Amino acid sequence: MARRTFSIGGVHPHDSKISRACAIEVLPTPPVVYLSVAQHIGAPAVPVVKPGDKVKVGQVIAEPGGFVSAFIHSSVSGTVKSVGPRKDLAGNSQTHIEIAVEGDEWLEGIDTSDTLITDIPEDNKAILDKIRLGGIVGLGGATFPTHVKLSPPPGMKCERLIINGCECEPYLTSDFRTLLEKGEQVVIGAAILKQVLGGVPCTIAIEENKPEAIAHIREVIASLEKVSPKFAGIEVLSLKKRYPQGGEKQLIDAVMHRQVASGALPISVGAVVQNVATALAVYDAVQKGKPIIDNSVTVTGECFPHQANLLVRVGTPLRYILDYLGGIPEEAAKVISGGPMMGRAVANLDAATLKGTGALLLLTEAQTRRRPETNCIRCGKCADACPMGLEPFLLQKLSRLGDVEALEENAAQDCIECGCCLYSCPAGIPLLDIIRLGKGAALSAIRARNVKK
Amino acid sequence: MKVLILTIAIITALGLVLSIVLFLVAKKFRVEEDPRIDEVEKVMPGANCGGCGFAGCRAFAESAVKAPDLDSHFCPVGGNDVMAKVAAILGFEVKAKAPMVAVVRCNGTCANRPKVNEYDGFATCKVKATLYSGDTACAYGCLGCGDCVAACQFGALRMNPETGLPEVDETKCTACGACVKACPKAIIELRNKGPRGMREYVSCVNKDKGPAAKKACSAACIGCGICVKTCTHEAIVLENNVAYIDYGKCKLCRECEAMCPTGAIHGINFPKPLDKEAVKARIQARQQKAREENNKEA
Amino acid sequence: MDKLIVSPSPHLHAKDSTRSLMLDVVIALIPAVICSVVFYGWRELLLLAVSVATCVLLEWAVTRFLLKKPSTIGDLSAVITGILLALNVPYTLPWWILVIGAVVAIGVAKLTFGGIGQNVFNPAIVGRVFLLVSYPSQMTHWEKPQGLFGVDAITGATPLSAVKEGSLGDISYADMLFANIGGSAGEVCAIALLVGFIYLLCRRVIKPWITLSIFATVALTSLIFWGINPERFTDPLFNLLTGGLILGACFMATDYVTSPMSVWGGVIFGIGIGFLTMMIRYFGSYPEGVSFAILIMNSVVPLLNRAFKQRKFGRK
Known part of the structure; x- marks a missing residue:
């Protein structure tokens, strides 16, 4: 059988996983953490603590501000110092809860031991509640509240759960290390999700450049299958290495050979995709009663002397992490939160990590500096690379002209902002930068029309 | 010779037939419209800048002809002259509007506002604004990519390479408002041009608290409120840590400008440079007098 | 690390640039260039030099002085146009005619449309066709060449024109494959051209x-x-x-x-x-x-x- 992957476009950047051998290491708790109220897609959470309050690890400090929103828990024990505006990594003002760390006292009911709990509770409603109360959001990048994703709209049925272990972005290794070191927990988390979704079959998709992880998870599944029948129906699928395989639509295409229509949700083709780190968080929340208070972060870059995969408390200042590993080298010109293809450049190193912060990547000027823009030579490389089958060269032109109607006609709203076009352009045209504007315009035009209806 | 005659004959015949066809088509598809639309359009500047809120001069004319009065129609480019002509054509009363001009409310020059980041992407403010707060610690100030300059159809804006800020050429600015719409940080404001162009304004929109604002930019409005206290015309309001001068109330006394500790208040086109010390002395004398009167009353 | 660079994603770029792609095309043309020089002698080299130099100089001068934009000769596209044009004319062509062809190719077919990426027609072909209709006799004058190393088994007329005139004579397919026929320089060595083509395919340029x-x-x-x-x-x-x-x-x-x-x-x-x-x-x-x-x-x-x-x- 031909090795599976998604059907349109894609690029092959060098995978540069230089931190793959680094085991996950626990980062010492910083003296102060800053927890943003906007760590997820949707409405910001509403703080429920005030300055002077004593909090413990795992205690709720902010409640959901709407249906699509999430709980936020204290990642440390100590005293709330302030609740107010502070600059996030883009330098924009956002409400943060500042907590000065005193000791490390956990809330009762959280199982901090390493014992593996394989018994999955029967009550799905209780599980969903635990996931919601655990503040769990999609940790693959989009940070969409998980409990919302697990409640398919009426009339739609889930047919397959896909656990996304592609980690197709170069440099990133935190999911890979999680699969290797916490494979059991991930598989149990997957089994929980699978049960909540009605016992659908589950595929753990891993790219073939991680053979150790594929072999390890296969072993784990084999041994867990002996423990309980609940672990039956989970398979590992090795996928061809190709970016952006980890994109939700691309992954569903690769695994199920179904394409999610423009503007539709994955559930419309019967798929629910969850990230490896999310599965682990689900295990922690359901089996151990532990909400998201830490996550693994890859800290890497060729210019950085100390590659690492760290277990970091949510809200740790970025500078603290980098200083722990020896500070920022002189050659580093850009710090990226996330991977090099879709991550966000950090403008403010005093910002703190969020639940969804999966990596800190340091690049030198030579690695990252944009090339000067020259004329389009109509080579068509951008169109070949686009995993959505769009024509970036055309979209950027329409976007510059502000022709919203034509943008919509040419499906600018379908752009997933994966960056393949800009990555592959030999003329150095900032395609994606410009197309984002057009995408925004097209989306708001569609939204305006829908409102009118 | 025969060929020549034949050619002329064919061409003439063809011309005749086609002109008849054209005439018939024009007659058949003729659209009846108010002849005043053409008249109004003729007196418009014809820049089609959209500053009036319509898609162009023609659209403005079409709408103006149907309108019950001209209150909702104003051509910022043509100004009162054009509006007087339009009103004459349509038989409306002339209502003069004070001339306006675009004002850039940021003085975060390279010297005043140290850069902490460097942007490397598609160089427009719009893209930059969606990405992060800007290259300096000030999240409100000018991003410096010149979207306003690109939006200006009259060549009235240019980026000053030394300050990194846009500058308005008042003789060319028509107050069409294109730059106001283009600026993602809402820094540019259309203000009353003022007598002989003289006006006072606060050249900062930073809503941060004093220390943060001051740290980000030495020319920031720190929201101290001294100007509000100084002003004897109640023309200044302080909201969200930024002062704003209401040009309807401002009497151009320049006292606030003299008192502002960061120099965030700008007065331009005044015939003489501001003598800060003299103005301060005047204010102190006045305040002294007020205090004495207060004491007397007490 | 003085200031942090901030830019929208992605933060990496593929190594291909317009220049590297064009350089690959130039490399792919080298076998054909060598072949043509070997078979047609130094005069062919002169034509290549004249053609490339005219194309590059003209592009530089026009972008610099007329358009007042940064020069685009660094992307090597003008070099390719020059080589292709020279390979498309008989080696006996007077050099000044070739200069005219190069001026038409770069000046008319490329820069009037706005330079690289904007032209509708292939500049080298426009140059060649212009010469073909303007100087038909010089452009179809095929002379027995003096090869570099005395390779001189080349017939006068091109096979195609021979056929038009009704006599192909006895040219074998092997002659055609190995440049043993008359024609303009680049037409003649099929093997050298195919080698270049395979190189472009391997480098994924085309x-x-x-x-x-x-x-x-x-x-x-x-x-x-x-x-x-x-x-x-x-x-x-x-x-x-x-x-x-x-x-x-x-x-x-x-x-x-x-x-x-x-x-x-x-x-x-x-x-x-x-x-x-x-x-x-x-x-x-x-x-x-x-x-x-x-x-x-x-x-x-x-x-x-x-x-x-x-x-x-x-x-x-």
Whole structure:
């Protein structure tokens, strides 16, 4: 059988996983953490603590501000110092809860031991509640509240759960290390999700450049299958290495050979995709009663002397992490939160990590500096690379002209902002930068029309 | 010779037939419209800048002809002259509007506002604004990519390479408002041009608290409120840590400008440079007098 | 680390640049250039030098002084135009005629449209066709060459024009493959051109569809005509190996700027070129039709780009 992957476009950047051998290491708790109220897609959470309050690890400090929103828990024990505006990594003002760390006292009911709990509770409603109360959001990048994703709209049925272990972005290794070191927990988390979704079959998709992880998870599944029948129906699928395989639509295409229509949700083709780190968080929340208070972060870059995969408390200042590993080298010109293809450049190193912060990547000027823009030579490389089958060269032109109607006609709203076009352009045209504007315009035009209806 | 005659004959015949066809088509598809639309359009500047809120001069004319009065129609480019002509054509009363001009409310020059980041992407403010707060610690100030300059159809804006800020050429600015719409940080404001162009304004929109604002930019409005206290015309309001001068109330006394500790208040086109010390002395004398009167009353 | 650079994602870029891609094309043309110099002697080298120098200098001067923009000669596209033009003319052509051709190619066909990426027609072909119609006698004057190393087994007329005049003589296919025939420099050594083409394919600079569909169409069309009347029409292999078809199909029809972007657009483009070439060869007054065929098909590229689009993800 031909090795599976998604059907349109894609690029092959060098995978540069230089931190793959680094085991996950626990980062010492910083003296102060800053927890943003906007760590997820949707409405910001509403703080429920005030300055002077004593909090413990795992205690709720902010409640959901709407249906699509999430709980936020204290990642440390100590005293709330302030609740107010502070600059996030883009330098924009956002409400943060500042907590000065005193000791490390956990809330009762959280199982901090390493014992593996394989018994999955029967009550799905209780599980969903635990996931919601655990503040769990999609940790693959989009940070969409998980409990919302697990409640398919009426009339739609889930047919397959896909656990996304592609980690197709170069440099990133935190999911890979999680699969290797916490494979059991991930598989149990997957089994929980699978049960909540009605016992659908589950595929753990891993790219073939991680053979150790594929072999390890296969072993784990084999041994867990002996423990309980609940672990039956989970398979590992090795996928061809190709970016952006980890994109939700691309992954569903690769695994199920179904394409999610423009503007539709994955559930419309019967798929629910969850990230490896999310599965682990689900295990922690359901089996151990532990909400998201830490996550693994890859800290890497060729210019950085100390590659690492760290277990970091949510809200740790970025500078603290980098200083722990020896500070920022002189050659580093850009710090990226996330991977090099879709991550966000950090403008403010005093910002703190969020639940969804999966990596800190340091690049030198030579690695990252944009090339000067020259004329389009109509080579068509951008169109070949686009995993959505769009024509970036055309979209950027329409976007510059502000022709919203034509943008919509040419499906600018379908752009997933994966960056393949800009990555592959030999003329150095900032395609994606410009197309984002057009995408925004097209989306708001569609939204305006829908409102009118 | 025969060929020549034949050619002329064919061409003439063809011309005749086609002109008849054209005439018939024009007659058949003729659209009846108010002849005043053409008249109004003729007196418009014809820049089609959209500053009036319509898609162009023609659209403005079409709408103006149907309108019950001209209150909702104003051509910022043509100004009162054009509006007087339009009103004459349509038989409306002339209502003069004070001339306006675009004002850039940021003085975060390279010297005043140290850069902490460097942007490397598609160089427009719009893209930059969606990405992060800007290259300096000030999240409100000018991003410096010149979207306003690109939006200006009259060549009235240019980026000053030394300050990194846009500058308005008042003789060319028509107050069409294109730059106001283009600026993602809402820094540019259309203000009353003022007598002989003289006006006072606060050249900062930073809503941060004093220390943060001051740290980000030495020319920031720190929201101290001294100007509000100084002003004897109640023309200044302080909201969200930024002062704003209401040009309807401002009497151009320049006292606030003299008192502002960061120099965030700008007065331009005044015939003489501001003598800060003299103005301060005047204010102190006045305040002294007020205090004495207060004491007397007490 | 002084200031942090901030930019929208992605933060990495592929290594290809316009310049590196063009450099690959230049490298791919080197075997053909060497071949032509070996077979036609130093005069061919002079023509190449004159052509490349004119193209590059003109582009530099126009962008610098007329357009007042940063010069684009660094992207090497003018070099390619120069080489292709020189390979497309007889080695006996007076050098000043070639200068005129280069001026037309770069000045008229490329820069008037706005420089690289904006031109509708392949500059080298426009230059060549301009010379062909302006200086027909010099452009079809094929002389017995003095090869570099005394390689001189080359007949006077090109095989195609010989056929037009009714006498092919005894040129074997092997002669055509190994540059043993008369013609303009680049037309003659099929093997050298194919080596360059394979290099471009390996480096993934171009895709094979356009070239293959030209070859297939030429072969098929001539097979049909030849099958009907082998007396009057030439056979497929002859048509594939002569008259710059390989040069045109491998290097000129595959020019990024003037060819369609999608696979199917490229196939149609190739079929059009192949078919038009054969029609001109069989029924036209010119012995050779590749240049005209490419020019004609260049003009429909925008339509092909519009008509053949990739299927979008999740749409019918």
